Amino acid sequence: MIDEKVLQDRLTEAAAAQDELLPRSLADDLAGGRRRLRRHRLLTGVTALAAAGLVAAASVGVTGVVRDAAHDEAPAAGRRMPVDAAAAQDAAAAAKIQGFDRLMKVLLTKHFDPGGKHLDFGTGPFGVDPQIGHHGTQQKVGWKIPGEKGQAMLLIGLSRSAKSAGNTCGSYFEYSANPVVCHPATLPNGRPAMLGRQGKMLELSYLRPDGEFVYVAIDPVFRNNTTVPVSEVAITDAQLFAFVTDPALELPPLTSAQQAEEAALQDFAPTPAQIETVAAGKLGGRLQPDHVEDAPGELTVVDKWTKSSVTATVEIGLDAAPLASTCAAQLSMPTCTPAKLPDGGTAEYAEGSRKYQGGPMYVVGATYKQSDGDLASVRVLYPGSERPAGAITKSQLLALVADPGLNR
Numbered sequence: 001m002i003d004e005k006v007l008q009d010r011l012t013e014a015a016a017a018q019d020e021l022l023p024r025s026l027a028d029d030l031a032g033g034r035r036r037l038r039r040h041r042l043l044t045g046v047t048a049l050a051a052a053g054l055v056a057a058a059s060v061g062v063t064g065v066v067r068d069a070a071h072d073e074a075p076a077a078g079r080r081m082p083v084d085a086a087a088a089q090d091a092a093a094a095a096k097i098q099g100f101d102r103l104m105k106v107l108l109t110k111h112f113d114p115g116g117k118h119l120d121f122g123t124g125p126f127g128v129d130p131q132i133g134h135h136g137t138q139q140k141v142g143w144k145i146p147g148e149k150g151q152a153m154l155l156i157g158l159s160r161s162a163k164s165a166g167n168t169c170g171s172y173f174e175y176s177a178n179p180v181v182c183h184p185a186t187l188p189n190g191r192p193a194m195l196g197r198q199g200k201m202l203e204l205s206y207l208r209p210d211g212e213f214v215y216v217a218i219d220p221v222f223r224n225n226t227t228v229p230v231s232e233v234a235i236t237d238a239q240l241f242a243f244v245t246d247p248a249l250e251l252p253p254l255t256s257a258q259q260a261e262e263a264a265l266q267d268f269a270p271t272p273a274q275i276e277t278v279a280a281g282k283l284g285g286r287l288q289p290d291h292v293e294d295a296p297g298e299l300t301v302v303d304k305w306t307k308s309s310v311t312a313t314v315e316i317g318l319d320a321a322p323l324a325s326t327c328a329a330q331l332s333m334p335t336c337t338p339a340k341l342p343d344g345g346t347a348e349y350a351e352g353s354r355k356y357q358g359g360p361m362y363v364v365g366a367t368y369k370q371s372d373g374d375l376a377s378v379r380v381l382y383p384g385s386e387r388p389a390g391a392i393t394k395s396q397l398l399a400l401v402a403d404p405g406l407n408r
Contacts, residue, residue, distance in 0.1 A: 059218055069268060096252035100137070101125035103248065108141065108156070111243040112235050118143050120151070123224075128252055132261045132322050133296025135160045135254060138167070138215075141220055143233055150221070150228035152200075157215035158251055164296050165213045169194035169205040172217040176201075184392050187241045191285050195240075206244045212251060214244045261322050265297035268374055269318040270285045272301045278405035279303065282394055287314070295321045305380070310390045318406060321373030330377045331365040339366065339394075350395065353385040360385040364392070368401040378405045 041197030081382055105119075113119045120142030137161035143152040155172060159165040169182035180203045182196035193206040200220035207213050220229040238399040243249070254262060269275075272292045280287050293300040297320035305312045320323065327336035328350035339349040351364040364387065365379035378401045382388055400406075 058353070090255040090257075094255070097128050100128055100252050104137070104139070106157070107243065107249055108154075111239050112154075115144060119154075120144055126156075130258075131319065132258070133265050133298070134164050135258065135262075136164060136166070136251060140222070140224070142225070143218075143230065145230050145232075148228075148230055149226075150230040151226050152230045152233045153217075153219045153222035153224075154233075155215070155217040155219070157213075158249065159213045159215075160251060161211055161296070162207055162213045163294065165205070165214045165215060167203075167205070167217065167346060169196055169203045169215070172203055172219075173198065173201055185237075187245055189245055190366070191245075193241075193244070195237065201228070202233075202235075202240075204240050204244065208244070208249075210250065210265055214249065216240060253302065262296075264322055265320045268297065268320040268408060269299045271404065272299070275299075275301045275316055275318075275406060278403050279314065279400060282400040282403060283314070283396055284394075285310075305392070308390055310388050312392070314392075315377075315379045315381075316400075316406070317375075317377040317379075319375045319377075321375075324369065324373060324375035327367040327377075330367055330375065331363070331379050333363065334367060336367070339398055341368075341398060343402075345402060347398050347401055349398070351387070359383070362387050364394070366397050366401045368398075370407045372407070374407065376401050 040209050093129055093202060105121055108119060123140050123142060126137050126139045129138075136157065138155070138157040141154040141156060143154055144150075155167070157165065157167055162168070170180055173180045178201075180198045180201050181203075182194045182198035182203060185193045185195040185204075187193050187206065189211070191206070193204060196203045200218070202216070202218040204216045205213065206215075218233050218235065220233060221227065270278075272289075276287060276289065281303075283305060285305055288304040288306070290302045290304050290313070292302070298317070299319075300315055300317040303314045303316075305314045317330065319330070327350065328334065331350055332354075333350040333352065336348040336350040339347045345368075347366050347368040351367045352362070353360055353364050362382040362384060363379060364382075365377065367375055367377045369375055376398065378397055380392055380397065
């Protein structure tokens with residue numbers, strides 16, 4: 001079996017090579033390190049889930065339901081085993097993961113295609129993303145009309161929370177010629193949702209009472225498979241509402257290990273306002289908030305920095321320990337070097353010119369692993385291929401990345 005570190009190194013190298021084929025946008029570059037880390041976790045996580053599935057399979061009876069050990073026949077004297085609640089919980093979770101694909105297909109057929117004439121599940125099974133903080137599913141499903149050559153697509157997403165959702169209403173067709181405009185809708189259960197229709201295109205997102213977030217998009221052309229649209233996708237608002245509110249629609253539960261990992265992602269970072277206060281005190285000049293990227297266990301505050309005639313983009317990131325990446329991956333730089341801090345600690349530092357879609361940028365960055373294992377990072381990007389006079393100094397950058405105010 002290939003060593004896990006070797007696998008991670010190979011994935012990082014392959015992803016970095018792919019990323020360098022064409023200059024990336026700044027937005028893609030910011031996510032580059034985390035994307036490479038998630039590729040690794042996705043592969044190793046799938047392997048772990050497969051093993052868990054084998055454990056669960058041993059406990060599944062003829063009916064396909066995991067037996068409750070408390071109701072089984074008592075073992076022979078001298079062979080009684082203590083019940084491990086965590087193991088039983090994990091076995092139940094793995095069994096539900098195994099049955100999740102069937103559950104989703106049954107519900108989609110029940111609500112959208114009870115006659116079995118239109119839905120095409122040939123794109124693959126509904127899997128559950130094992131990545132920490134991103135426990136959910138997103139899958140494309142085909143829609144055909146007998147006698148027509150075209151094919152439409154349904155994109156179905158179910159996330160543990162709105163924050164971890166891959167799509168929200170209005171996001172899928174955001175860059176199309178006639179984007180879907182979403183508006184509030186009230187479901188039959190009295191709860192709010194967001195719904196949008198534009199011609200044959202549709203998007204719907206809904207936060208369920210249990211906190212899970214469901215998303216549906218309909219595209220009249222399944223662009224992975226064809227350029228020919230279908231004449232219609234006969235799914236009504238009432239059918240959509242019934243699907244997203246179906247009590248059976250839910251993700252498999254987290255395993256005990258996943259619950260512990262998820263707990264580490266909660267409230268791990270200061271607020272964006274607190275982060276900007278720390279940054280303003282360390283960097284000087286003028287900081288103007290640009291935007292915040294907030295995902296489970298990952299917080300990035302992006303500001304515009306100005307001092308005299310010098311301008312830059314400043315990215316301040318905090319990643320919870322389970323998601324902490326390497327300095328090079330986090331900063332999207334080829335290499336980082338150790339940098340001593342005034343208190344005797346060590347950070348990592350990198351700088352150099354990088355190519356982007358809008359032109360070259362001079363990048364200066366640092367990362368610092370906090371005492372609890374969380375990772376702080378600061379990256380500054382200046383227009384052009386050289387570091388300008390009057391730029392933020394290395395000592396200012398290191399003082400910011402290691403500031404205790406960035407550690408909650």
